[in-house]
Amino acid sequence: KAGVTQTPRYLIKTRGQQVTLSCSPISGHRSVSWYQQTPGQGLQFLFEYFSETQRNKGNFPGRFSGRQFSNSRSEMNVSTLELGDSALYLCASNAGDRYSPLHFGNGTRLTVT
Amino acid sequence: GIQVEQSPPDLILQEGANSTLRCNFSDSVNNLQWFHQNPWGQLINLFYIPSGTKQNGRLSATTVATERYSLLYISSSQTTDSGVYFCAVEDTGKLIFGQGTTLQVKP
Numbered sequence: 001k002a003g004v005t006q007t008p009r010y011l012i013k014t015r016g017q018q019v020t021l022s023c024s025p026i027s028g029h030r031s032v033s034w035y036q037q038t039p040g041q042g043l044q045f046l047f048e049y050f051s052e053t054q055r056n057k058g059n060f061p062g063r064f065s066g067r068q069f070s071n072s073r074s075e076m077n078v079s080t081l082e083l084g085d086s087a088l089y090l091c092a093s094n095a096g097d098r099y100s101p102l103h104f105g106n107g108t109r110l111t112v113t
Numbered sequence: 114g115i116q117v118e119q120s121p122p123d124l125i126l127q128e129g130a131n132s133t134l135r136c137n138f139s140d141s142v143n144n145l146q147w148f149h150q151n152p153w154g155q156l157i158n159l160f161y162i163p164s165g166t167k168q169n170g171r172l173s174a175t176t177v178a179t180e181r182y183s184l185l186y187i188s189s190s191q192t193t194d195s196g197v198y199f200c201a202v203e204d205t206g207k208l209i210f211g212q213g214t215t216l217q218v219k220p
Contacts, residue, residue: 033208035210042210042211042212045207056205056206056207058207098203098206099143099161099163101161102146102208103158104158106155107155
């Protein structure tokens, strides 16, 4: 069974631009979560999607948004990029209930210059 | 929200040594997971363990939910065990991660 797949692996963007990251969950998993990892703040929850609906949201500004498609694939978008958005963005999937283990992709490393 | 604290923050071992990593959390939880992040950034799920004890090869974990802590044991450590170990607990539908324990295993 294929794992969680994230694309692209690396991105370099300029301040003010926008970026879209993609995540394909493990087959059969209906929940997709996104996390931001930085050296200063550690791993922080962005949002979770289940059956194409945002089920939970972290404390990030509205510049961070996401969506989920009918095949459970998910995208997250960051608009008006700031230098502080440079981070490793991790996507995770699970079966959708709160007691299922979470499985992460390899992440997208975003650098904003 | 729930606070998660991990100790020690850093750990250096010689290959073959054993270690214990600790995770304290501030409230009762129904979901606790341990992860290993390798030097390339990939997070691997080690255990889903809201209570009790589990073992997987050289790794084992114990969660004492009533006392709000979990322990991860690594026996006969190998250089491939190096990386950062995270404990995470569920709080209102999202996982809250500790700051991690960085483990370096020297050959």
